Amino acid sequence: MLDMWRVGIDVGGTFTDLFAWEETDKSYKTAKVLTTKDDRSRGVVQSIEAAGIAFDQISFLMHGTTTATNSLIERNYPDAAFITTEGFRDTIEIGRQHRKALYDPYQSKPEPLIRRRNRFAIPERMSAKGQPRRPLDEDIAQQVAETIARRGIQSVGIGFINSYSNPAHEQRMRQIVREANPQAHIVISAETRPIFREHGRFTTTAIRACMMPVMTSYFDRLEDALRAKGFRGSLLILKSNGGVMGAKNAKDRPEELIESGPAGGVAYASYLSRTTDFDNIIHTDVGGTSFDASIVEHGKGLITRSYELEWEVPVSVPMLDIHSVGAGGGSIGWVDEGGSLRVGPRSAGSEPGPACYRRGGAEPTITDANLILGRLNPSLSDKFELDVAAAERAIDGLAAKIGLSRLETAEGMIRISCETMAQAVKGVVVARARDPRDFVLASFGGAGPMHACFVAQAMNIPKVIIPGQAGVASAFGATAMNIRHDVEAFHYASLDDVDVADLNRLYAELEDKALNRLLADGIGASETKITRTAQMRYVGQTYEVDTDIPNGTIKKEQISSIADAFHNAHRLEYGVSSDDFPIAFVALGVTAVGALTEPPHFNFGAKQSRANGASRDVYFDGHWIKSSLYSSGELQPGSTVKGPSIVEYTDSIAVLPPGTSGKVDDSGNLIVTIAN
Structure with missing residues (x-):
């Protein structure tokens, strides 16, 4: 019988990591290759070849990718169009009129996801209760559809005001666009994010429209490359919510891939929580380009619905609450206009890489600084020889600009980078009202364990966990993930007056949608676990709290226990709750999980001690x-x-x-x- 391997691959900005375990004898393999930025699918294939795994012996390939995130941040995707209600053409650009820096008069908003010339407004109006107030103007709709087709735009997002309550106008607009442009990717907000608050709904719809051609092309190339090598297993893609989904679902819902890469690290932290004595873990991951931080509490990563790709660019889908900053092994040191030493967020990445990598890089990076300080072995664990002289030249150039010695400059770079990492940890801990002293810090990534103790010291975190496979932790975590789908629907109702028949009907509909998505990924109903949540708030609040809702038929007498669950959830998040204010439902949600085999409990320690006293x-x-x-x-x-x-x-x-x-x-x- 052939050995069959469960393979996890994490494509980062600098390295592509692989961790795989054999499903029968529980042996494992790892690999780390440089990311191929021109086509990241090549690096995926190269990592499998480097590990020596036959492609026809892979049962599941679990793949985390930053392709969607990078394309969005760089605005590197084909032109897309957006069609909205008359008067709302600039909603995705105006945003919520928040200011990132209250007293900075020179701040500017991020570049719009879709250029204004490609945003169109149509006369139509639907009420908040789903009643047509103004019919869709089909003559103008036809003109807009023809203009989009004439410009050769092959990706279109449609977002009408209040469509979450009645999608009829969006559905009709999609038909009109498809008739004029049959080959286009067309998405509507009522299917992307069917809840209220138009800015988040429109922006998330625009992201799906922009990313569909990018991710469809990437996954098509990857699938073709894998099949050509003999791969016949299941290709599963890591999602931002902590689960995985099939490639077909990933092509259709690329907005769910924004934190695809870091999600594997959270899954490994959850695995550690189950296999150690530590229940609450702060997961940190330092790669070549970025630093990620998140909380795992009682074995589960915390979920947020207020994630922002950039300031005022919300991605309104359930996502792991991960905070990322530009601080990694490839982060470049520089001097600002005031003469102060700075590090990142710009990174040397894998091309050209740090100066010591001998790949043409000349700018000083964190890796060069660690090499000069004696923290890195020049042989890099016998992988390849690092160029100490090149690192010294790079650091010397920076030192001359700020008037410090080579060693002072190198150590200053490390301190600044670690403080940036500590602030990212502070961002996730303080925002969720947690005390860092109640957690341990788990350090992942090739560069993570070099900096973890300094970050923990800065945040008063008492202990650090360094796993034996820290360098490929996100790839390991990928193999510990289950297939997962989250679906939601808007439903505003006072808790005291809610119609339980409506609740039961809506939850049944959501469960059917979630089960159908699992079915598309090859998971049958008997292998599925369903959980329910509701976004709830005190009447008058402008934010909601996720509250657990019981499965099965909800009865009127269960309303009081739902109220108690909301009070507890609100108290956990904000430290307070109140019996004096009425409670309201705002949206309902269902999570469907198709469980896959859990990785075995590996022992990465040596069988016997061979300390050499070096x-x-x-x-x-x-x-x-x-x-x-x-x-x-x-x-x-x-x-x-x-x-x-x-x-x-x-x-x-x-x-x-x-x-x-x-x-x-x-x-x-x-x-x-x-x-x-």
């Missing part, structure tokens, strides 16, 4: 300090590591500064205690 000088706080050196193969469960130390793993390097100490647990994770 050491080298490493630069900490202005001094060279003799530091112990370990390879991960020297550490077995129960082994202790006292800082200052360097631990070299296959795909990452851990730095334990003075005052820290670590111990290896039964699974091979290094648990570091921070002296604050």
Whole structure:
């Protein structure tokens, strides 16, 4: 019988990571290759070849990708059009008239997702209760459809005011556009995001329209490349909500892929929560380009519906609450107009990469700084030889601009980068009213363990978990994810006066939609778990709180328990609740999960200790300090590591500064205690 592999692949800005485990004997393989930016699907194929896995022996390929995010941020996609109600043409550009910096008179909004010349307004009007107030002007609609076709635009979003209550006008507009332009991708807001607040609904619809041709092209290329190599398994794509979906669903709903890459890291943090004694974890992931932070509480990543791709560019779908900043191993050091040292967000990425990579890079990066400070082995764990002289030249050029020594500049870059990372952690912890002292910090990514202890010190986090496979953690996490679909519908009703028959009917409809999406991914009803939520608020509030709703037929006598669940959820998020204000439903949601086989409990520790007592000088706080050196193969469960130390793993390097100490647990994770 052939070995069959579960393969997870995470395509980052610098590296493409792979983790795979065999479904029978539970052996595993890893690989890390440079990301092929011209066509990221090539890097996916190369990582499988580097791991030595036969393509016809892959049962599931779980793929996390930043392609959608990068295309949106760079505005790198074919022209798209947007059709809306007369008077709302500029809604996606005006936004909510918030200011990112209250007192900055020179701030500007992000570039609109769709250019104004390609945004069109049609006379029509639907009331908030779904009653037609003004019929769709079909003559103007026809003219607009013909204009879009004449311009050669092949992707169209349609978003009419109040269409969440009655989609008839949007559906008719889609027919008209399709008649004029049969090959176009056409999306309507009533299907993309059928709830109120037009800015988020319109923007999310525009994102789907912009991304459909990009992601369809990418997944088509990837599927063709994999099939040509003999792949016959299931291609599953990581979603922003912490689940996966089939490639067909991913092509149709690309707005659900915005945090596809980082979602794998959250899944690995959840796996750690289930296999260690730590219930509450702050997940952090440092790659070559970015730093991601999120919270895993009681084994689950927290979900948000207020995610913004950029300021005033909301993506109004349920997403893991991940905060990302431009701080990674490839982040470039520079001097601003005031003469201050800065680091990032610009990154050298994989092309040309840090100066020490010998790929043409000449600008100073975090990787170059760590090399000069003795924290990186020039042989990079025997992968390839780093160019120390090139790193020194890059750092020297920056040092000359600010009047510091080479070592002072390198250490300053690390401190600034770690403070940027700490602020990202603070952003997710404080925003959710959590105390960082109640959590441990899990450090993932090739560059993560080098900086984790410094970030934990800055945030008063008492412990750090460094997994044995930290360098490919997001790829590992991908193999621990289930197929998941979230569907929602607008429903405003007072809790006291709600018609339970309406509730039951709407939840039944949502469950049917969710089950049909799972069916499209090959999951039968018997393999499915359904959970219900409702977005609820006190009457008069402008924000909602997700509240768990019981399954099955809801009865009138259950209303009081639903109220209690809302009070508890509100208290958890905001620290307060009240019995004095009435409660209202705003939207209903259903999550359908198709469970896949959980990864086995791996032990990444060595079978026996082979400590060799090696050491080298490493630069900490202005001094060279003799530091112990370990390879991960020297550490077995129960082994202790006292800082200052360097631990070299296959795909990452851990730095334990003075005052820290670590111990290896039964699974091979290094648990570091921070002296604050």
